[in-house]
Amino acid sequence: MGLLVLVVACVGKGVPAGQDQGEIPGIPSSAAPGDRLDPVDVPSTTTFDAAYWLELQVECLRDKGWNAQFDPEGPSLIVPNVEGEQRLELVRASAECRTAVGVPEPAELTEREIRTRYERLIAVAACLEAEGYEVKPPPSFEVFLREWREGSPWHPYLSVPDDLSPGEWRRINRVCPQP
């Protein structure tokens, strides 16, 4: 019985497959003002709201005494000025919080869902080019699919140069959001 309770605790906090999008906490809202891309209809099993899960983890880390802050840019969670052995303690606390809030494991995508991602990335590439960036041309879908399964697919943001100011990095992520 104890095991069963543990299973429910471990599995129950994730985003259940097939659930109506409107009832799931953490489903992405529509594109932010200024975004150029139209929202794509992606099945609920594979949608994921990073901000929702990060905000929960910020609360958890604060409860543990860490100066965690939520940054809507990204979005991401920040803890400033952590040095030496404190960093490992923070990683440990962060892993505990990830488990405690129940961040769902990434879903295995179907070929159709991967194709939706591929098409979305091509739109992002066009957006980056319109912003003046030179983007490596996309591979065929067959090549992209193989790369995806190998864990290293083509991505237009890999073409964005490193010597970009943080402000410009934030700007292009707002104008041409990564799917």
Add this chain to the structure above:
Amino acid sequence: MMRRTAMLVAVTLFFVLAAGWTAWAAVWKTGTKYCSPQSTPATRAYSSGTTEHLSPGSGYRKFENGSEMKVTRWYAFGDDGGSWMVIVTGGALDDPGTYAYCSSIG
């Protein structure tokens, strides 16, 4: 009845093991990077899942990428460098796409 119980135990064990495995499945890349005072140390990752940047210096930033491979960056303002690490839990880390560098524009 016994068969149902055995099935329930097997299914339960599967989920416990699966939950335990995924909870601990982490990959990371680490190194040391120092930059001149005119530049800012930064880390770049190409990854899915939970991605943590421990910048060259003293900062910490965490992203949740879900199923998507995304490019994430973290600029370590005010630091001249040091050890860095990118940790990915519940996802994939692209090795050549993940590194520390000196950003020439601060």
